[in-house]
Every structure is written in structure tokens, then in C-alpha cells.
Amino acid sequence: MRFIMLDTETTGLSPANGDKMVEIGAIEMCGRKVNPDGVFHHYIHPGRDIPDEVVRIHGIDNNKVKDCPSFADIAPQFLAFIDGATLVIHNAPFDLGFIMNELAEAGLPDIDDVPVIDTLQLARKRFPHQRNNLDALCDRFQIERGHRELHGALLDAELLAEVYLAMTGGRQFSLDAGDESQPASSFAQAVKKRTTASISSNVQTARRTAITVDEEEQRAHLAMLERINRECGGKAIWQTA
Numbered sequence: 001m002r003f004i005m006l007d008t009e010t011t012g013l014s015p016a017n018g019d020k021m022v023e024i025g026a027i028e029m030c031g032r033k034v035n036p037d038g039v040f041h042h043y044i045h046p047g048r049d050i051p052d053e054v055v056r057i058h059g060i061d062n063n064k065v066k067d068c069p070s071f072a073d074i075a076p077q078f079l080a081f082i083d084g085a086t087l088v089i090h091n092a093p094f095d096l097g098f099i100m101n102e103l104a105e106a107g108l109p110d111i112d113d114v115p116v117i118d119t120l121q122l123a124r125k126r127f128p129h130q131r132n133n134l135d136a137l138c139d140r141f142q143i144e145r146g147h148r149e150l151h152g153a154l155l156d157a158e159l160l161a162e163v164y165l166a167m168t169g170g171r172q173f174s175l176d177a178g179d180e181s182q183p184a185s186s187f188a189q190a191v192k193k194r195t196t197a198s199i200s201s202n203v204q205t206a207r208r209t210a211i212t213v214d215e216e217e218q219r220a221h222l223a224m225l226e227r228i229n230r231e232c233g234g235k236a237i238w239q240t241a
Contacts, residue, residue, distance in 0.1 A: 002085040003029040003117075004040075005164065007156040008095045009058040011050050015101040016191050020046035021071055022060045024099075025154030026081060027161055029088075032170075034161050040081040041154045043068045058151045072106035079109065086181050088164050090134050090156075092118035096188040104190035112189075115181035119164055122180055126167065134159060141166035 005027045012019035021044050028038025043060065045068045055061045089095050096116065103110060123132035127140070134156060138145045143162045147155075229236040 001030075003088050003164075004082050004085045005029060005157040005161045006082075006087050006089050006095060007153040007160060008098055009060055009151060009153050010098055011046050011048060011054055013094075015098050018048065019098070020044070020048060021098050021102065022046050022050060022065055023058070023153040024071075024074075024078070025152070025157040026078075027154070027157045028081075028085070029161055029164075032165065034158075039154070040078060042074050044071050044074070045069065071102045072108070075103060075106055075108050079103075079111070082111070082114065086115040086117060087184070088117045088119060088160065090118070090160055090163070091120045092116050092184075092187040096184050097191075100184070100188055100190045110190070112183060112185035114184045116184045116187060117164075117181045118187065119160065119167065122167055134163065137163045137167075 007025050008021050009023040010019050010021050023043050024041070026040040028035040030038070043065050045065045047070065050060060050062050050065070096111075100110060100112075119137075120132060123137055130136070135145065137143075138159055141163060143159060143166065145159055225236070
């Protein structure tokens with residue numbers, strides 16, 4: 001079975017607010033072993049400024065990406081790299097939200113049906129009520145991360161590979177290694193898709209038949225309001241609204 005460990009760095013927290021990716025890192029794992037030649041890594045020009053508070057987290061500033069390609073430029077290579085694989089992502093809704101949104105903006109094929117394993121979801125099942133971010137899991141499984149001063153997509157993908165192996169039985173082949181996968185669309189959708197779905201839902205809600213209330217129900221309702229008003233000393237807020 002072929003897995004792709006994936007991580008991204010971004011300009012912020014939400015593609016809905018216009019945030020974009022500034023780095024993407026992915027590492028191939030076949031037969032429970034990392035393939036040293038199976039690496040996809042790019043710094044990305046986001047087409048917008050990178051806030052200083054975000055630069056302090058991942059160290060990627062405007063100058064570092066000024067001559068880098070856009071995601072649309074590298075997306076065909078990315079789609080070819082992940083073709084036929086299961087993606088392994090820590091906090092999949094976050095990274096997939098950015099990837100799916102930028103694929104949609106570029107007019108490229110979606111990855112809705114790509115199988116995805118969310119290691120954060122796995123960790124929360126296996127270690128409930130504990131810290132389960134990537135750093136905490138590295139510490140729990142005694143995975144060396146002393147060389148990491150800043151977050152970086154490729155480095156985090158490497159650490160994720162070690163964490164995933166540790167959580168799923170080590171380097172021995174496991175028949176159920178992919179049983180936790182779900183389609184990417186169950187974790188996230190492109191912003192445009194969500195907006196369309198939301199509008200459709202609102203339209204359906206607006207088309208529902210109006211609820212009718214007969215006179216007896218109206219009298220019962222008024223009687224209940226009067227009772228509540230009496231019990232609160234005549235201070236019900238609807239009396240003065």
C-alpha cells in the first residue's frame with residue numbers, strides 16, 4: 001500500500017478569508033518504509049503578503065517566496081505525485097481545506113475521492129483527553145525532533161511518517177493499515193463548494209411550507225406567556241419590548 005505523508009504551511013488559518021499556502025511537503029511511504037526518492041516539496045508564492053505573526057511560526061516571509069511558483073503552477077505535478085495513494089495528514093481538515101480550495105480556484109480536478117487518514121483523529125481515539133499535536137506525539141513515541149526550531153512542511157511530513165508508523169504497529173506490514181481512511185470530501189470541501197451547498201440549503205429551508213397555528217394553540221400560548229410573566233413578578237422582557 002502506498003501512503004503520502006503531507007503537510008502545508010500557510011499565510012493564516014482560513015482559505016475562506018483569503019489565506020493561501022506558502023509551502024507544501026509530501027513524502028512517499030511504500031511497504032511501511034519511507035522512500036527517500038519519493039519527495040514532493042515546494043515553496044509557493046501565495047499572491048498576498050505573509051503576516052509577521054505567521055512568519056514567526058514557520059519562518060517563511062515574502063522575500064523567501066517572491067520568485068516561487070504559484071500553487072496552480074505546481075498543482076499538476078502534485079496531483080500526479082499523489083495519484084493512487086492514501087494521504088496521511090495530521091489535522092486533515094486544515095490542510096485539505098487549503099489544497100481543495102486552491103485546486104478549485106485553478107480550475108483543476110478535485111481530490112474529493114482520494115482516501116485520507118487523519119492522524120489527529122487516530123490519536124484522539126487512542127489517547128483521549130491528552131495533548132495530541134505533532135510535538136506531543138513525537139514526545140510520546142520518543143521520536144527525535146530536536147533539530148526542529150521552526151515548523152516546516154517537509155520536516156513535519158518526515159515527523160508525521162514516524163508518528164504514523166508508531167501509532168499503527170511500527171515498520172512491520174499491517175493488513176489493516178488503511179482501514180482508518182475516509183474520502184477527502186468527508187474532511188473538507190472547497191470554499192466555493194461549501195458556499196453553493198449553503199445557498200442550496202437556505203433555499204430549501206425558505207421553500208418549506210409555513211407552519212399554521214389554530215386559535216386554541218394561540219390561546220394556550222398566550223396563557224403560558226401570562227403565567228411566565230406573573231411568576232417573574234411582571235418583569236418579562238416582552239412586556240416592555
